[in-house]
Amino acid sequence: MDMREDRTTAVESGSRARTRRAILDAAAALLATEPTASLGDVAAAAGVGRTTVHRYFPDRSSLLAAVSTDVLDKVATATERARLDDGPAAKALERLCQEYFELGDSLTLMFDSPMLMDAADWEEDTPADLAFLHAVRRGHAEGGIDAGMDAEWVRSVLWALLYSAWEQTRHYDTPKHTALTQCLHTLRKAIAP
Amino acid sequence: MDMREDRTTAVESGSRARTRRAILDAAAALLATEPTASLGDVAAAAGVGRTTVHRYFPDRSSLLAAVSTDVLDKVATATERARLDDGPAAKALERLCQEYFELGDSLTLMFDSPMLMDAADWEEDTPADLAFLHAVRRGHAEGGIDAGMDAEWVRSVLWALLYSAWEQTRHYDTPKHTALTQCLHTLRKAIAP
DNA sequence: GCACAGTGGAACATCGGCGTTCCACTACGG
DNA sequence: CCGTAGTGGAACGCCGATGTTCCACTGTGC
Structure with missing residues (x-):
């Protein structure tokens, strides 16, 4: 069996998993109060660059x-x-x-x-x-x-x-x-x- | 006394008042379900042209x-x-x-x-x-x-x-x-x- | 018929967000 | 010391929404 790729629990170096969490949490918190927040806002809220957000979530x-x-x-x-x-x-x-x-x-x-x-x-x-x-x-x-x-x-x-x-x-x-x-x-x- | 301009009950020919209402109602109904609807959508929902919307509400x-x-x-x-x-x-x-x-x-x-x-x-x-x-x-x-x-x-x-x-x-x-x-x-x- | 209010549509410039690419920087393990 | 992973930032093209202008059309009252 080929384990395609398990998106949720993919093999991620601890670092990647951490920033991923930071982005997800920041996005949830921000979108809750500002549903139309831009990706730049999310990035800022997560304390990362906008580029990094796109690295984890293409669009x-x-x-x-x-x-x-x-x-x-x-x-x-x-x-x-x-x-x-x-x-x-x-x-x-x-x-x-x-x-x-x-x-x-x-x-x-x-x-x-x-x-x-x-x-x-x-x-x-x-x-x-x-x-x-x-x-x-x-x-x-x-x-x-x-x-x-x-x-x-x-x-x-x-x-x-x-x-x-x-x-x-x-x-x-x-x-x-x-x-x-x-x-x-x-x-x-x-x-x- | 100068009656500046009473926005709500300004002197409007019946026609203007009617389209104004149509736009207002359509906007309320549409924005209720689609908060990010474009002005074009609002215009379409109201059955008027986008230009007309801008005529009544500048921005x-x-x-x-x-x-x-x-x-x-x-x-x-x-x-x-x-x-x-x-x-x-x-x-x-x-x-x-x-x-x-x-x-x-x-x-x-x-x-x-x-x-x-x-x-x-x-x-x-x-x-x-x-x-x-x-x-x-x-x-x-x-x-x-x-x-x-x-x-x-x-x-x-x-x-x-x-x-x-x-x-x-x-x-x-x-x-x-x-x-x-x-x-x-x-x-x-x-x-x- | 004619003026005029009201309208729709086409066209245009602008702006902001989006997605992408490229490069420089840092940290870390070999 | 060097390669690699991870990142930030600058820059670019793209696209949709916005706001504006201009013109043509329709009706209504005179």
């Missing part, structure tokens, strides 16, 4: 795709950490909310990136999606989650509350823990039957 | 500013229609939610336009803002609104739910009344003490 779409899958990865691991199958489903969603909140700026990208990223792997049902849907259905059966709320609607509400909470920490001087507390409190009431 | 920023104040106007009248001072505050917020929902695509602009519009009159406290804050405080006193929810947080939640509901009608095949019902239902639970 803008490559960078966007990489950021997309990177964020998707973070979401996936966060979902795993939430252990959606443990305990009451309602509590599981609260844990999920906490984990997602930790993603910081990245969740802003997740929220309104449909405009930004046309990544092919966006509309697909990821394992995280399936786990989420399963948890909601379990909640419906257990009676811990309002049966009148469509799973899709629960997902929307969760993300919307997360986004709002994160906005509060950005635009106003709300400390993060306060925002998260409000968010969880509201989520709890919203999904309760 | 892009002018158009954006006009759209901004236009949307702000719609929000203001919608807020008035909600009669926030009548009846229980919680019910008043539900009425407000319904009125805002009618704004359609425009509310998408309101939600993530902070990136789009740098309108000077954005951060100011409009009468609509004050009425809203007053209603929330009234709800706190009456006990109809969760006193643990900051007025700012209530506003965020309201907008977030509205945005989510509208998204549901766009991306999925959820009929509008269903989305609105879900939205109101969730809002009611969220703001209840």
Whole structure:
């Protein structure tokens, strides 16, 4: 078997892997607040030259795709950490909310990136999606989650509350823990039957 | 007194007023889904020539500013229609939610336009803002609104739910009344003490 | 018919971001 | 010391969006 080339975990000298990360992180953070930021801006934010950015990501779409899958990865691991199958489903969603909140700026990208990223792997049902849907259905059966709320609607509400909470920490001087507390409190009431 | 020039209600032959509206509406609808749409796209969506757009709005920023104040106007009248001072505050917020929902695509602009519009009159406290804050405080006193929810947080939640509901009608095949019902239902639970 | 408001389109110059190429510099291991 | 990997910067051509100018067309009222 020929191992074509594994883009994500390609053989990269520690140095290359580090700058790659720097660019990805800077891009995620910058694009979250300034969706139309130029590649020059991204390069500056990452502390590298514009040429270097092009060395790692030939064109803008490559960078966007990489950021997309990177964020998707973070979401996936966060979902795993939430252990959606443990305990009451309602509590599981609260844990999920906490984990997602930790993603910081990245969740802003997740929220309104449909405009930004046309990544092919966006509309697909990821394992995280399936786990989420399963948890909601379990909640419906257990009676811990309002049966009148469509799973899709629960997902929307969760993300919307997360986004709002994160906005509060950005635009106003709300400390993060306060925002998260409000968010969880509201989520709890919203999904309760 | 010299009436400088009243930009909003300037003396415009019916024809001019009509095309102006067409451009404004098309711009609002288009920018809501495609924030980086070109002026040519806006012109096409409005059914006019690119030249005509420039005739009414010299540069892009002018158009954006006009759209901004236009949307702000719609929000203001919608807020008035909600009669926030009548009846229980919680019910008043539900009425407000319904009125805002009618704004359609425009509310998408309101939600993530902070990136789009740098309108000077954005951060100011409009009468609509004050009425809203007053209603929330009234709800706190009456006990109809969760006193643990900051007025700012209530506003965020309201907008977030509205945005989510509208998204549901766009991306999925959820009929509008269903989305609105879900939205109101969730809002009611969220703001209840 | 005629003036005039309103419009669309073609053409043009400009500007900024993009993608590419080339070269010089630094660090590091042989 | 020398080759190599990694980088930054300057320079260039390209392209799409923008803003402007000019001209031809259409309607409406006089």
